[in-house]
Amino acid sequence: MMSMTAVKTEPQDASGPPVRTAGMLPLSMFGIPLGLAGLGGVWSAARSALELARWPEEAFFGSAGAIWLILTATYITGGLRRKGAFRADLRHEASGPFAAFIPIVGILLSVHYSEYLPGLGSWTSLAFIAALTVVVTQLLVRWITGGVPMQSIHPGYLLPVVAGPFVASLGFSSANAHDAAVAAFGVGAFFWLVVGTVVTVRLMTAGELPSPARPGLSAYLSAPATGSLAWMVSHPGPMGAAQMMLTGVLVIMLLMQGLLIAEYRKVPFGPLFWVFTFPVAATANYGVRWLTASDVPGAEVYSWAIVALATAFILSVAVGTIVAAIKK
Secondary structure, X not given: OOOOOOXXXXXXXXXXXXXXXXXXXXXXXXHHHHHHHHHHHHHHHHHHHHOOOOHHHHHHHHXXXXXXXXXXXXXXXXXXXXXXXXXXXXXXXXXHHHHHHHHHHHHHHHHHHOOOOHHHHHHHHHHHHHHHHHHHHHHHHHHHOOOOOHHHOOHHHHHHHHHHHHHHHHHHHHXXXXXXXXXXXXXXXXXXXHHHHHHHHHHHHOOOOOHHHHHHHHHHHXXXXXXXXXXXXXXXXXXXXXXXHHHHHHXXXXXXXXXXXXXXXXXXXXXXXXXXXXXXXXXXXXHHHHHHHHOOOOHHHHHHHHHHHHHHHHHHXXXXXXXXXXXX
16 A cells, blocks of 8 residues: 555644644545545435436536545645655554545445446446455554554544445445455444444443544444445345344434434534534435335435435535635
């Protein structure tokens, strides 16, 4: 894996996140194209269910791709100036897990554009899955060798090792590699149990998260949402027991997020709000697909409501980000 921009930190209080050196590109910035690609997926699901035009999903995927390319080029160019910079980012206790955003967005874009270029899209998706595997294994080695204090663990640790493999399962399914898709799902399910337990124990016993890290609690939603999507895509047809169990977990996590809104409202708006966008998009994507597959009365109305709410939320975060950037 190529060396990329290093992350430097200044001394900080244990209750707050590390402070980055000015001029560095935070890995959390990749939450922007991730959220937009997720929204493109919502409109893709809605197009199939509601017979919509293609342009909304193409607009969101196109925006995600352009931003992802710019951020990736900036990140790589900056890292070329310093040997071992990407490894330093992976070792960062707070932002290291977000390194997985880069290949995850690549997988989502490859899956979408494989509709137009099936062969190239499939091979590109497999290449990004390989890159994600490299990132995830390096993170795991770092974590299991005692490199992370319990106090520094946050829900974002679920994203690379749980949501990542579930997205990889979607990539394998798009490449017609069913067995590999099931295997990737198994990886995500295993680490959902293992890492999810560690994260939950940390939250229950090591004190509350600092305010800037609280948006990461939405990772509890991204795990069942991406898992439900991965299983549905790899097992088309009538929904079986496994699909319904995943849906049940997603419903509980969605209700929990509703109760956490009061906590989220205490967090000042900032770029980390993009962390909310992918879990919201993945949940909306699955919601539309589930309604269609279940043939629920009024499914079309409910699907429109889900798409509208997800779009309004993510666009509000985008507008807020632009306004904040202009004010600076």
